[in-house]
Amino acid sequence: MSLPSLSSSHLWASGAAILGLTTWYISRHTATTKAKRRGAVLAPGPRRVPFLGNVFNFPRGRWYETFTQWAGDYGDIIYIDLAGVPMIILNSLEAIHELTDKRMSIHSGRPHTTFVCDMIDCAYFTSMIQPSRDFTDQRRIFQRAIGPHTVSQYDSFIQHSCSQLLQQLDGFSGEPFNVLTKTVGNVLTRIAYGEHFFQHHGAEALQKTGEGIELFTWAFTKFWFVDVIPALRHIPAWFPGAKFKRIASQGKDYADYIRYWPFNQVKATMAEGITDESIVFKYLQEGGISEDNLRDAVATMYGAGVDTTSSTISNFLFSVALYPEWQKQIHKEMDQVLGRGNQATLDDIPKLELFQAVFKESFRWNTAAPLGFVLRDPRLWGKDSLDFNPNRFLASHNPSVDKLPDIWSVPFGFGRRICPGRYLAQRTALLYSAAILSMYEVLPFEGDILSPEGPFEDSVIRRLSNFQCKFKPRA
């Protein structure tokens, strides 16, 4: 018996039907259509194309410039749909406080994507987890371990790592970002898992965690078709066009490694009776908190803390290399307050008023987390908000300095999701930056002309790409 053969017109008709059904399915399941079906009134925003939303008109770099232009066109609350991932851009501090502080119970969720959250399985990170008991528990762990009342217990780790950083920078010329990420990564690993873990497994753990975070960050910023049709996750990995399955499986290996391996090593060490100083050690020993949430909160620290803190310091070095007259003034202040040749310590920072003003301005001007327009809003910072002007943070030049938004809060986000690592980040970034300038002159390469636009890269974080400089000892 022979099978009835399909004519080409039948094939075309079936193809068209499948395409039509897929198109219908996608159009019913985008974030925008689902929100509209539930009766939501969406904020205005730039024109969206079917299925892909704002993929084509979303800025690839220098976000704040486009957001500023959109603020003029659409107002302070803007709706964006990036191929199914909904996003709200808030362009004024009032709108931000209204939504994230006053209505925090409905505005503290995180976008859930099939590729990153389900397939790579990254949803356990504190930064990705949805509001829930586990989320609250993880936030409490951060508050207890590195909150304002406990963070100073890690000062010796930070000071020690700072001295090592200064040694590495002696005679160094090149891109400081990589040296900084290594130092910040070392210090966060020691704080999280302890010296014993760091000495025995630090190099391997840092290497694998760094690779994993790089893959997640890349995956997070790409468009994945499976996020629009989640059922695609079930096609086999050998299927043509299923490369995403292999990437997801590699990502999942990293996500599992970061989540379980270092934590289990510390537990094994404790079982052998070895004592150490670390967050995991301390809270496992004290008990009374969920072991799973302790594990997941601590696993988030490297990914959330390394690139952000290193970028903050590298952006500061860029600012003082770009504006040598400010650098000279900081050096003068340090010579007077510390005495030339003495390395700045955490206790010295409150005495270095001018250094603090330059650091704050650099943090405002090029903050590591791309927060849109708010850090350059002339309504908050004055008419020269786009310029680099540390005088705005000096009471001697700005009588309204007290009216400025809190620079130790705004760049760290808002409401229930405000960065729980901000106290540690502030101490680390201030100390490293002050200590570097107390010992070195930061110079651009001969012939290199730096420009305020800098070679910035905007992704999940805003960072300098390929900023090179020299560190000339001052003593």
Ligand code: HEM
């Ligand atoms: C200068 C360095 C840093 C900057 C600029 C920064 C900035 C931010 C921002 C803007 C957010 C998002 C807040 C929001 O969604 O509203 C965030 C979240 C977070 N940060 Fe940081 N951060 C820094 C360093 C750190 C460090 C050192 C750690 C940990 C040791 C850390 C841990 C976290 C965590 C766990 C979250 C997720 C919080 C949540 O979703 O509830 N950050 N950070």
